[in-house]
Amino acid sequence: MNRIFRIEIVPFNARRRDIEESIIELGIQKKIEVYETKIYWIKGDYQPDDIKKVAEEILCEDVTEDYRVNQRYEVGGNDFEITYHFGVRDPVEDSVKESIKLFGLKEPEAVKTGRRYFIKGELTEQEVDYIARKTMYNPVIEKKGKTAEIIFTEPQPYKFELIEIPVNSFSDEDLVRYSQEKGLALNLEEMKAIKRYFSEKKRNPTDCEIETIAQTWSEHCVHKTFKGKYYYGDEYIDNLLQTYIAKVSEEVKKDFCLILFKDNAGIIEFDEKDGIAIKVETHNHPSAIEPYGGSATGIGGVIRDILGAGRGAEPVMNTDVFCVGPLDIPHSELPEGVLHPKRILKGVVAGVRDYGNRMGIPTCAGGVFIDSGYLANPLVYCGTVGIIPRKYIQKNLKPGYKIVLIGGRTGKDGIHGVTFASLELEEKSEEVSIGAVQIGDPITEKKVLDVIISARDENLIEFVTDCGGGGLSSAIGESAEITNGARVYLDKVPLKYEGLSYTEIWISESQERMILGVKEENINRLKEICDTYACEISVIGEYTDSGKLEIFYKGNKVCDIDIDFLHRGRPDVIRKVSRMEYPEEDINVPEPKSPEEILLKLLSSYNIRSRERIIRQYDHEVQGKSVIKPLIGYLKLSPQDAVVIRPKFNSEKKLAISKGICPSYSYISPYWMAANAIDEAVRSLVSCGVNPEKIALLDNFCFANPENEEVMAEIIEACKACYEIARVFKTPFISGKDSLYNEFKTENLRIKIPATLLITGVGIIEEHVNPVTACFKEEGNPLYLIGETRKELGASEYFILLGIEKGFVPKVHADKFLKIYNTLYEAIKRELVVASHDVSQGGLAVAISEMTFARNKGARIGIKSQLRWDEFLFSESAGRILVEVKKGKQREFERLFEDLPFLFLGNVTSEPSLRIDFNNKLIIKLNIEDMYREFSKPII
C-alpha cells in the first residue's frame, strides 16, 4: 500500500547566517536567528526499514547531518515549510527516484522536496511573513505553509473538447477585449486581419489557431516594431532593421560573415574548418518578477539558440549583462510589486551561475549597469558563443523529414511567455504572470547538448531549432515556413503530468526542449544516442509541402492554417513619428577641492567598482580554453576590457568578445548612446589585439513602450547611429534582438528604462598576435594616451556623482577612430605595446588606477592641457586607449602614430602608488592599496 513518508534532514549546523544578514539588509533591527532543514516526502509502498535505508544511505550523511522520519524536528521559534507550487519542476525529484531504484527498492510513486525554516526572535506574524517573502522564498514559484499538506494532489485528466472562438460575430470592441482578456497582445488591426481570414474560410478559428497566430505575430517573435513603416519628420523609413542594421552588413561585404540575420545565431568564419556562432538574448520581464528563474531560463534559452544554429553548434562561452536599479535604494522607496534591485541582481547572478556552471560553459564576459530607470524593469542579457564545423552551418530541411522533439517534458509552465514579454509590467504582474515564469533544469539541457553534438557529428541532423518563446507553436510554426507545411500530433508529446489541453501543449514554454528535422532512416540511430545520454525523444509529426500547418490531437484536427497567412498575413505597422530634438549645452561646474577624493569616490561607484563578487561565482575557466580572463591578476585584480579564449585545443587562433553599453548617455542623446556603445565594443576588442578588419557586432535593443512617440523616436535615432557608425568602422552586424515595452505603470507612476543598446563585439586574434591585457607590466615603461580628450562630461560618471544631468556627451568620430585602431593593431602586432586599456566610464584617472592593481605597479603621470584637471581626467571622450609601451620602443611607437593624436603621460613605477601632476601641479598621490580598497568594495 502506498504511504507518504516525510523525511526531515537536519544539518549539524542548521543556522543560516546568510539569511540573517539579508534580514538586516531589509532594515529590521531585531535580534533574529534563522535555522533551515530539508524535507523529502516519498510516496510509495515501503516498510519502515526500507525508509530507514533510504534516509541513511541516500538522503542523509551522518558525517554532517541527522534525520527524522515522520517526526518533526524542533528548535523553537516560528516555523514553516516551503514547497514548490504544483507544476513547477523540481529536478531533485527524479534524482531521488533514480537513487531509490539503485538500491533495489521499488520506484516511489512520487517524491517532493521542500525546506523548513525556523525564525527565532520577537516578531509579529506580519513581520515573519514579510521576512519570509523577502529572503526565503518566492511566491511566484513556491508556497509557504505551517505544514505542506496538499502536495500530492494530482490534476484532473484532460477531456478533449474542441474550442471554437466566434470571432466572425465579434465587433471591433469584442476583438480588442478578447485579445486583452486572453493576453494575446494583438491590436485591433491584427485581430481584424484574423477575422477577415476566417470569414473567407467560412468558419470560426479554434483557440489553438488564434494562439498560434498570436505567438507568431508577437513582438517577441516577429519584431513588428523594427520591421514597421515610419514617417519620421520628413523621412520615410520602411523597415528599421533592413534600412539601418542589415544594410551595414550588405555595404561592408565582409566575407568572414557566413550566416547573417537568419537562423538562430549569426555565424562568422573562425578558420577554414570551423565557424563561430553567436547570439545574445534578453529575458527581462520574467527576471523582474522571479530573478533566479528568469535569468536561468534566459541563459538556458540562448544556449539552445546556439545548439540550434546551423545543424548544431557547441557552446564555448556565455556572456551576461545586467542593468538594475540603484543597489542602495531604501526598501521604503520601492513601488508596490517591485523587488529590491539588490535582490534582483543577486537572483539573476545566481540564476546564470547555477545554469551556466552546470552546463559546463564558462560565463566569462559581461557587465553590470546601474541606473534608476531600471528600478522596475531590470534588463537581463544572456549570450552564448559556439563553435561549429563549417560543413554543418547550412540547415537542410525538406518535406517528409520527421519532426523530432528531444529533451524535457511539456507542462503548463511558461504559457504565454512571449505575449507577456510584449506587454508592459504593472503592479499585479507578480500575480497574473505566474504561468509566464519557468524553472530551469540545466542537467536535462546538458543531455540535450550531448545528444545534439554526437548526432550532428554522425550527420543525423538535417535541421534543428530550439523550443523557446512560444514553445512548439513558434519552433514548428517558423520551421514549417521552410518546407511550406507541417503536420503535428500533439498526443505524441510527452507530458510532465496529466491535464494539459491540446492548446496548452502547443504553446507551453517548458524549457530544455529542441525540435529536430530528421530523415526517417536516421531515427533509430538517433534514438540509440538519446538512450546513451539518458535523453527523452519523441517523433511528433513531419514536415510537409501542403501549404498548411495542420495539428491533430487524438485524431481530431485542432488547427489548419495556411502557412502563407501565418507568415505573411500580418498587417504592417505604419506610423507617423515626430522628429525629436536632443539639444546639448556646455556646463561649467565649480572646481572641486579634492581630486583624490573624487577619484576614490569614482572607483567605488556602483558603475565602476570591481565585479569580482559576481565573476567568481561563475565557472569562467571550465573547458580549459581561457586565455585572457575577465579578472586579471591573482589577489588584486584589474578589470579586463575584452575576454579571450582559445576555442580549439589544437589551434593557437583565439576569439575575443567585448561589450559596449552606455545607457546614461541616452538621457541626453539616444543617437550618441548607440554610437558610443558601438565604439566601446570595437575599441575593447582592438585594445586586446583583434584585427579591426575582423570584427563583427551584435545588437540588442531594449527600449520602453514603442507606442509612445518619444520612445519610437529614440529607437529610430539609435538605429541611425548603428548604420552611420558601424558602416564607417566596417563592422557588420551579424545578429540582433530587441525587447520592448520595458516600462512599469501604476495609476500615478510611470518608470521607463533609458534607451539601451547593448553591442556585443566578436573578433578573431590571429595565431601570430600576442593578446594584450589591461594591467601595467614593468617599471620604467612609458605610458601613452591615444586619441583626443574633449570636454565631454555629459552623463559621465563624474557628472552623475555631482548630480548634474546635462553637458556634452562623447561623440564618435568613426573615421578618425578607425585610423587610430588600425595603427594600434599594427603596434600590438609588432609587440611594441605590452598593456592596453580602453578609457570609458570614469575617464582617464579611473583607467590608470585600474591598470595598477593586478601587478601592484604604480604610475607617475604628468599632463599639460588647456582643459581643467577634472575635465581632462574624468572626461569620457570616446576613441581613447591607454597603452604601456615597451622600453626602448618609444621611437618606433611614436613614429607609427605620427599623424594621429597621442600624448605621452609618464611611466610605470615599481612604487605602488599613483602620482598625477597636472599643469606642473601635484594633484593626486594615492597608494594602490587605498585605491583598491575603494575599487574592491563588493557590488552585491
Place this chain on the structure above:
Amino acid sequence: MSSLKAYIIFAPGTNCERETRYALEQTGFVADIVPLKDAINNFKKIHDYHLFVIPGGFSFGDDIKAGKVLALYLKNFFFEELKKFYEDGKLILGICNGFQVLVRAGILPFFDGKQWASLELNSGGAFEDRWVFLKKERKTPFTEFMNDISPIPIAHAEGRFTAGRETLEKIERENLVVFKYCDEKGNIKNEYPVNPNGSLNGIAGICDKNGQVLGLMPHPERAFEEHHFPESVSIRNTGKSFFKGVFEYIKQRF
C-alpha cells in the same frame, strides 16, 4: 602510439571530460570518454585501462549532495571491479566532482565503501572560481614531478573538507593528505582566501594508504597550458607535472 590508457567516466552533468582528455592525451595517454550507460553495460573493460578518472562537473545536477547519485552508481555497479583494478596497482583519480564522488562512494580515504568524510558547502556560501596555491604534503604517483608549491584554480560550491575529529586525526596520522591550501610562499593559513572554502586543516586533496587513489578539489587540467595561468603568477607547470607523474608511474609498471 602509446598503449597506456585512461578511462574517463561521463555521467549526465559531467562537464570537464574534454579538457581532462586533452591534458591526458598531451601527456601521452590514449584517453576514452565513456558514457555511464556504456560503462554499466560492460565495466569489465576497465581492466584494459590503467587510469580511471572521474572528471569535474555536476553529475546528476549534484542533486541531494554533490556527487551523491554518481557515488551510488559507483557503489552499485563498479565497486568490486574498481577494487580489482586498484589491486592490480592501477590508479584512480577524482577531480572536483570526482573527489566528491570518491568520498561519497567510500573509496576515499579507506576504500571500504563507507563514507567517512564529506565535502560541504564552501564557508563563503556560494560557488567560487579562483586561483589558489597548493602545498605538496606527501609523495604519490600524482605528485612525483610537482613543485612543493603549485598555483592551480578551484571552481566549486561544495569543497569544504569535513570529517569527524577521529577520522581527521586518522587521515593526518596515516599521512593521507596530499595537498593543503597555502599562500604564494607556502604558508598554510586557515583564513580566506588562502583557504578558499574553509576546509578543515586546509585539506585540498587526499589519497588512500598506497597513494594510488587521489581526490582533489582543484583542477590540474585547467592549469595545464601556459595561457591558463593568471597574469602575475610565474610558476606555470602545475598541470603538466601532475599528469606527467601519473604517466611515468604507469609507464614504469605496465
